[in-house]
Amino acid sequence: xxxKTATGCLMLLLxxxxxxxxxxxxxxxxxxxxxxxxxxxxxETEAAQSQVRYERSDFLPSLDGSYQMVYSTNNxxxxxxxPGQILPISGPPxxxxxxxxTYGSATSLLMNWSPFTFGxxxxxxxxxxxxxxxxxxxxxLAILEHQVRFIEAYLNYWAAASMAIAAEKNRDRYQxxxxxSKTLVDNGLRPGVDSAQFRSLFVRSKIDYLQAQKSAESFxxxxxxxxxxxxxxxxxxxxxxxxxxxxxxxxxxxxxxxxSSRSRTLMAAAKKTxxxxxxxxxxxxxxxxxxxxxxxxxxxxxNDPTDGLSFSRYNxxxxxxxxxPILQFARTSKLVQRQNSLISASEAYEMQVERALDxxxxxxxxxxxxxxxxxxxxxxxxxxxxxxxxxxxxxxDAGLINLNELVQGQADLAKAEAESIKVMAEMWKALLYYAxxxxxxxxxxxxxx
Numbered sequence: 001x002x003x004k005t006a007t008g009c010l011m012l013l014l015x016x017x018x019x020x021x022x023x024x025x026x027x028x029x030x031x032x033x034x035x036x037x038x039x040x041x042x043x044e045t046e047a048a049q050s051q052v053r054y055e056r057s058d059f060l061p062s063l064d065g066s067y068q069m070v071y072s073t074n075n076x077x078x079x080x081x082x083p084g085q086i087l088p089i090s091g092p093p094x095x096x097x098x099x100x101x102t103y104g105s106a107t108s109l110l111m112n113w114s115p116f117t118f119g120x121x122x123x124x125x126x127x128x129x130x131x132x133x134x135x136x137x138x139x140x141l142a143i144l145e146h147q148v149r150f151i152e153a154y155l156n157y158w159a160a161a162s163m164a165i166a167a168e169k170n171r172d173r174y175q176x177x178x179x180x181s182k183t184l185v186d187n188g189l190r191p192g193v194d195s196a197q198f199r200s201l202f203v204r205s206k207i208d209y210l211q212a213q214k215s216a217e218s219f220x221x222x223x224x225x226x227x228x229x230x231x232x233x234x235x236x237x238x239x240x241x242x243x244x245x246x247x248x249x250x251x252x253x254x255x256x257x258x259x260s261s262r263s264r265t266l267m268a269a270a271k272k273t274x275x276x277x278x279x280x281x282x283x284x285x286x287x288x289x290x291x292x293x294x295x296x297x298x299x300x301x302x303n304d305p306t307d308g309l310s311f312s313r314y315n316x317x318x319x320x321x322x323x324x325p326i327l328q329f330a331r332t333s334k335l336v337q338r339q340n341s342l343i344s345a346s347e348a349y350e351m352q353v354e355r356a357l358d359x360x361x362x363x364x365x366x367x368x369x370x371x372x373x374x375x376x377x378x379x380x381x382x383x384x385x386x387x388x389x390x391x392x393x394x395x396x397d398a399g400l401i402n403l404n405e406l407v408q409g410q411a412d413l414a415k416a417e418a419e420s421i422k423v424m425a426e427m428w429k430a431l432l433y434y435a436x437x438x439x440x441x442x443x444x445x446x447x448x449x
Contacts, residue, residue, distance in 0.1 A: 024154055024237040025448055027227060031150045034228030038146055041139040048135035052128040058121050061113035069105045069309070103308035108290035118280040123273045130267035137263050141256035148436045150226045151444065152429065157219035158240050159425040164212035166417040171205040173410055178202050180397070194403045201407065237448065240428060243375050244447040246368070255439030261353045265346040272339040279332055282323040289316045360437040364430070371423075371430035378420040385409075385416035 032038060114121075178198040223234055292315075295308035392409035395401045435443035 023235070023239070023448070024151065025445055027154065027223075027232070027234065028147060028150060028445075030229050030232055031227045032143060032147060035146055035226065036228065038139075038143055041135075041142045045132070045135045045139050048128070048132040052125065052132050055121070055125045055128045058117075058124070059115065061111055064110045064112075065108070067105075067107040069103065071101055071103055100305075102295040102305040103293075104295070105293040105309050105311065106290065107311070108288060111287045113285045114283060115285070116283050118283075119277045120274075120280060120282075123270065123277050127267060127270040127274055130263055130270050134260060134263035134267055137256050137260040141260055144256055144436065144439060144441060146226070147441050148432060150223070151432050153219065153222045153226055155240070155425055155428050155432070157216065157223050157234075158236055159421055160212065160216040160219045161236055162421045162425075163418060164209065164216045166414065166421060167205070167209040167212040169417070170410070170414045171202070171209045173413075174198060174202040174205045177393075177406070177410070181403075184397075197403055197407075239448045240424070243372070243424075243427070244431075245372075246431060246434075246443070246447055255357055255437070257439070258350070258353050258357060261346070261350040265343065265350055268339060268343045268346050272336060272343065275332055275335050275339060279325060279329055282321075284321045284323075285319075286321065287316075287318045289314075291315070357437060361434075364434040364437045368430040368434045371427040374423045375427040378423045382413075382416045382420045385413040389413040 178195065181194045181198045184194070220234060224230070227234070291311035292313045293308050293311040295303070295305050297303070389409040389412070392401060392406050396403070396406040431447060432444050435441050
């Protein structure tokens with residue numbers, strides 16, 4: 001007779017085949033969309049894209065406007081107004097020292113444009129592009145690593161939940177044998193010690209079942225944490241119970257880890273180009289228009305202090321400026337040497353990543369092949385153990401064998417069921433490992449269909 005399972009999340013273990021909404025693929029999509037770490041990576045990629053747009057906007061001219069008003073003594077001399085936050089000189093010289101206060105005002109527009117930068121702008125844009133590419137590759141790598149972690153956690157949960165179901169079946173078998181032994185003892189066909197032994201084994205099987213439930217709930221908590229969603233129901237994907245025949249192909253040379261390494265090398269080279277071009281001249285075109293007002297009269301003194309609030313002089317100007325960093329070469333050369341070392345280090349790291357991925361792919365391929373072979377034998381193992389147990393139970397019912405033989409047969413069946421679950425889980429983990437080192441999670445997901 002079957003008893004009720006524990007309440008809560010573990011109730012799903014008995015009805016998982018009816019919960020299509022809780023399949024692994026859907027849970028993986030939710031996890032990829034909601035996990036905070038991946039959200040942070042997406043925002044970092046957006047920031048890198050904004051950096052590219054910012055560097056490109058450097059081609060546009062700048063236009064700065066300002067307005068100033070002062071209230072000061074009229075002991076000033078004439079001068080030019082400098083755009084920016086510099087107080088203007090408010091009036092002509094005066095013949096005598098006086099402490100009378102008057103108003104002065106000024107406003108200006110200053111345009112600065114560098115249409116030609118001798119490659120400086122393009123080098124900055126190129127560096128920003130490689131930075132964007134690096135951010136995108138790091139985001140792809142973070143997604144891949146998270147998906148591997150999530151699927152591995154889900155497979156652990158699936159194995160633990162399946163173990164709980166197997167433990168429940170084993171508990172129910174002990175309960176059935178206990179009831180049968182009581183009947184045989186009551187009829188004098190079996191000694192009373194058989195019932196006592198079956199009761200002991202039945203209690204132990206209930207403890208094992210509770211432990212299996214605890215393990216499944218622990219793994220579910222890990223899946224819930226990686227899911228990034230607290231309300232979504234977590235069920236068991238029935239597709240994990242079947243075997244598959246994957247199309248194992250040589251992976252493309254586009255693993256996100258390798259792509260990130262290459263982007264880092266290219267960005268380091270672009271930084272070197274940017275440093276070299278920083279020694280080239282700066283060419284700026286500028287134009288300005290400004291107005292000045294002062295209450296001070298040319299011959300000295302003033303009529304009304306507020307006359308300085310209106311503009312009385314207007315000026316315009318255009319020009320260009322060429323600046324050459326003559327003594328910057330020595331310092332910049334040190335930075336170029338440093339950048340050369342960084343480029344060499346990045347290239348060496350890239351070579352190491354390639355070698356490590358080649359080794360991992362070889363190991364993953366062999367692991368997957370052996371896991372598939374083991375999984376193909378698992379059903380036969382369980383079937384043979386179940387057939388043996390049923391035969392032993394019939395012989396025990398007929399009084400042809402003792403209790404120890406039946407108990408051993410039941411233990412062998414429980415072991416076969418547990419080993420079968422482990423083998424199936426290892427098969428899916430081997431496929432996950434192969435997908436991870438290939439850098440393509442579709443290698444795993446396409447076998448869930």
